[in-house]
């Protein structure tokens with residue numbers, strides 16, 4: 095399966111590397127150029143024992159790539175995972191879904207074949223429905239479904 099992982103932080107990087115190790119073709123997308131440069135050089139920016147070895151092995155096998163080109167990654171993917179940050183909002187502490195919704199909009203414009211959009215970020219109940227609406231409004235032709243695959247603590 096071809097996977098695009100949108101957001102290459104703790105959750106996206108660990109998930110993307112592990113999916114590639116299972117044999118999937120994975121493109122990990124991020125907007126942070128410094129992070130991408132580090133990853134492409136085979137360096138892991140987080141503390142996760144064993145991850146670097148696994149990452150480098152799968153990069154060398156050609157199954158794992160790092161990119162800032164979200165449209166290209168999405169248009170080639172069967173499944174697109176949203177793993178961007180959802181920081182607690184100042185004041186009420188609720189998850190700030192700004193990055194999730196922005197990613198959904200970007201993904202929408204790049205869908206050109208049946209795609210499963212999987213929300214991996216930690217989000218409140220009802221978010222799938224909102225993401226579904228954002229994608230359908232941004233790209234009424236898009237053939238897609240939205241699913242949930244929430245992360246527990248990394249490694250869980």
Ligand SMILES: NC(=O)c1ccc[n+]([C@@H]2O[C@H](COP(=O)([O-])OP(=O)(O)OC[C@H]3O[C@@H](n4cnc5c(N)ncnc54)[C@H](O)[C@@H]3O)[C@@H](O)[C@H]2O)c1
Pocket residue numbers: 100101102103104105106123124125126129164177178179180193196197200214215216217245246247248
């Ligand atoms: N870190 C954990 O241990 C943990 C555990 C469980 C759940 N979560 C949840 O997982 C989600 C991700 O957390 P994290 O700690 O990996 O976040 P993070 O902040 O480490 O990484 C998010 C990444 O997404 C990138 N990004 C944001 N918008 C983007 C876009 N439109 N396109 C491409 N890249 C984009 C950022 O540059 C950043 O590198 C959050 O919802 C968090 O609550 C995290």
